[in-house]
Amino acid sequence: MKKLCGCMILFFHMIKVSSCKIRLVFTTNNKKDSELQLMKLACNIRIGCMTAIFHAGSGHPGGALSCADLMAYLWDQEIRFDKNNSEWEGRDRFILSKGHACPALYAAAAEMGVISRSQLITLRKLGSPLQGHPHVKALPWVETSTGSLGQGFSVAVGMAMGLRYQHNDARIYVMLGDGELQEGEVWEGAMCAAHYKLDNLCAVIDYNQMQSDDLNQNIMAVEPLRAKWEAFNWNVIEINGHDFSEIERAFNLARECYSKPTVIIAHTIKGKGISYMEGSPLWHGSVKLSHDDMVKGLQDLGVNETDIRRYIDGTAWN
Amino acid sequence: MEQPGTSQEPLLLGSSGDSLREAFGKSLVTLADRYDNFVVLDADVAGGTGTHHFRRAYPKRFFQFGIAEQNMMAVAAGMAATGLVPFVTTFAVFCLRAYEQARLSVAYAGRNVKIVASHPGLDVGPDGGSAQALEDLAAFRAIPGMVVVSPADPLEVEQATEAILNYNGPVYMRTGRSPVLRVLPADYSFELGKGKIIQDGIDATIVACGVELARALTAADLLARESISARVVNMSTIKPIDDELLAKCALETGCIVTAEDHNIYGGLGSAVAESLVGNHLCPAEMVGIKDRFGESGEPEELAEKYGITADYICKAVKKAITRKQY
8 A cells, every 4th residue: 555655656746747847957068058048038028028118108117127137047947837737736936026027027928938928018008917016816827916015025935835834845936126125024024934944935136226216225225135134044145137157056056955945136237238227216116118218228139120110019029 | 621612512692601712713623624724824822812722733734923914914825825724813903914915915816815813892901902903894894805704702703714714715804802602592503794683673773793792682682671672683794794684674673773892984884884875775873982092991891981882782772763764
C-alpha cells in the first residue's frame, strides 16, 4: 500500500513537472543570445506601456518603464505558468503590489500570449478587463486586485502561507515600489513572512528612488533599505534592475535560499528607456501622453517612423 | 469533560449562557472536523475572541499574526486565493483598522473570507469608548458584496458560523463580549438573509439584532402589560436585509421600531429604513446610540445612559404607534 502511494505521488509529481514551463537556465554559450532576446522583450514591453497609456489618455509611465526589464525576466524566465490555464494549482504566483505599474504587467502578458497585444489599447477604457489597476475579477491571472499600496505584499504573504499549508511548492513573486515601503502594512507583512520562514516568497523592489511628487528622500526617506530588510530577517540581494545577468543571479539565489524570504532590491531608473522621462518624477503620476511625447518616446525605443504611426493610430497589432 | 457544540443539550431559555464570542470559539471546534478547509487567523486576542478554544484543539489550523491587523486581513485574502477559508478574528474596532484591506483585498477581489469581530458596541463595557465599535455594521455594510451578520444568542452563533462557512463570499459577523441569555428556542433555525419572527404581535414590530434582541423581548413583555401587542423580529442578517419580512411587518403591524447596540446612523436602523422606503412605507423609530462615542461602565449602565434598554424600546414603540395613520 505504502509502495503504491509512493508510485502515485511520483506519478502526480511527473505530471506536474511535465506541465510546468521549464525554467531556462543560461549557459555561457547562449548567454548573449538570451540577453539580446530579453532586451528585445523588455523593449516590446516598454512599447506596449507607452502605446497603452497613450491610447488610455492617462496612466503611470515612469514606474511601469522602470520595472520593464524585471518584468521581462520574471515572465520569460522565472515564473512557471500555463497561459491556457490561469487556475493551474502548480503555477507560480506573481503579484504586482505597485498596481499603478500595470501597463508593464499587461504588456508582459501580451508578449507571453496571455492576452492579445491588440487588447493593450483598451487600457482604462469602459468594459475593458485591463483596469487602471489590476483586478483579479476582470483578469484572473493577475492573482489579486491591487491599487492600494502595501496590500498586494500582504496578500502574497498569505498565498505563501496558504500554499505551504497545502504542501504546494509553487513560488510567490511580489513586486513593490519604493514609495510603497512607506506603508506600515509592508513592515507588518515583512515581520510576518520572516516569522513564518516563507522561503517560497520572493519580493522585488523596483527601487527607482522616486515617488508621486518627488524623490523618496525628499518625501519620506526609505534608506537604509538593505539594513531595514536584514533587520527584519530577510535574505537581501541588491542588484542593478536593468542588468539581466544580475537579475538572473538574484532569482537563482532567491530560489536557493532556505528558511528565509528573499527581497531583491533592484536599483532602477524611473522612466527607463524614454530619454525625457528618465530620472524625472514628473512622469510618475497619471499623465496624458501627447502625440509628440509618443513619437519621441518610441524613437528612443528604436521604433521606425512607419511603426510609430501604426502604434499611434492603434493599428500596429491588428 | 463537557464537550462544546451540538452534542450538548441546548441551555434553557433565559438561562445564563456563554458570551457570543465564547460560543463562536466553541462552534469553530465543533465544525472543524466536518469542514477541513477553514483556518483561523488571530491578532493576539484569541483569549478575547473565543478562538483560544480552536487554537487548543487545532493548533495547526490556527495562525498568529501579532498586533498587525492590516496585514492579517490581506493575508487572509491571499490564503483564500489558495482555496482555504480563513476566519479573520479580532475585536470589532480593529476590524475597522483593517477596513481598507477588507474592501480591496477581500471584497473587491471576491475572496471567501469570514471576518468575525468580537467586542462590538456598548456591550464591551469597562474598556471604554476607544474599544466600543459603534460604526462597524455601517462600515462593513457599505462594502459592495459584503454580507453582514449579527447573531443574538449562543445557539444562533453556532448556526450562523456554519451558515457563513457554507456561503461562498465575504462576510462580516459580530459576536459579543458579555455573557448573554439564551433567548431563541431550541428549534430555532438561522437562515442567512432571513429575519425571524420570535414573538408575534399586531400593534408594532420591534426589529432587533445581536444583544439588543433580548432587550426587545423584554420590551415586548413590558408592553404586553399595557395591552400593547408587539411583534419581535430577530434580524440577524443586516445585509442583505429581509425586505419581504419587513414589508409584511409594516403591512400587518403598521409601524416598526429598530433596536441595535450601534450608532443609529448606518446600522440596522438605516438598513430597515432603506428597505421600508423602497417597499412599504410606515412610521419607524430607531433605538440605538445617537451619534456619540461610548465610555467606561458596565454594559447595563451604559445601555441605560445611552438609551438602548427595554424601557427605551417601549417608549419608541409607543411613539411609533401614535404616528400611525388610521
